[in-house]
Structure formats: C-alpha cells, structure tokens
Amino acid sequence: MKKSSIIGLVVIAIAVAIIISTAGDASSYVTFDEAYAMAANGKAESIHVVGELKKAPNGQVVGVQPSExxxxxxxxxxxxxxxxxxVYLNQxxxxxxxxxxxxxxxxGYKNDMFIADKVLLKCPSKYEETSL
Structure with a gap:
C-alpha cells in the first residue's frame, strides 16, 4: 500500500470515531416527567428540557426568584x-x-428538584423582522 492510502485510511478512521463519540452525547428534548423517570432509573448524564417561563394571565413572567x-x-x-x-440554577x-x-x-433531578447546569435562551426579538 502506498503511504498516502494509509494516511487516508487513518484520517477516515479518526473521523468515524469522532462522529460515533459525539452521537452518544447528543440528546433530544424531554418533558419533566420523562426527565424525572430517567433520573429515577439512574441516568447521570445531563438531560435537556424545553419549555416556557410561567406567565400570569396578563402575560407577565412570574416565579423568578434571584437569590439575595x-x-x-x-x-x-x-x-x-x-x-x-x-428549576434551580446555581449561576x-x-x-x-x-x-x-x-x-x-x-x-437533572436531585432530591426531587431540577438542578440546571446550563440555560439556553431563545429571544424572539432577535429573530423578528424590523421595519424601516
């Protein structure tokens, strides 16, 4: 075999290994019930839950309590x-x-409380079209 063929095979093998290892880390969004069941079954990895902040009938966000x-x-x-x-965020x-x-x-859940390691936000104002 030529040296270039061997190098090509090694590069392809490394690329396949990277793809397989990152596919295992990917997760889909679940509900809180599913997240609780996963935690109860011993899943220690991070769980992704998507939702909206609780709002009052007038549209104002309620239930946000920063620490002192x-x-x-x-x-x-x-x-x-x-x-x-x-949800508790220690940040x-x-x-x-x-x-x-x-x-x-x-x-994930710890002692029946959802502890967030990270929070990702989607702000609608970023994606709305503005008129000139």
Missing part, C-alpha cells in the same frame, strides 16, 4: 405537557431570561 447575593436563581418552567417545575440570572420565548434547561 444574585449568584443563583430559581424560576418556574412549564414544559410542552404544561407541567410546571421549579447568576441570564440577562435576557425574562424576555425569552423558549428556555432550554440542561441538568
């Missing part, structure tokens, strides 16, 4: 099945949390 030192925050997230769950409140359309929390 502003280094953590609790908020109520409503998933796609309309289940409400208090300062993201600046656009109250403006976000959808919120993705990444974390």
């Amino acid at each position: 030192d502003m280094l953590s925050v609790e908020f109520i997230l409503v998933d796609d099945n309309q289940k409400e769950q208090t 300062p409140m993201p600046s656009d949390l109250l403006k976000s359309d959808k919120v993705v929390v990444i974390g």
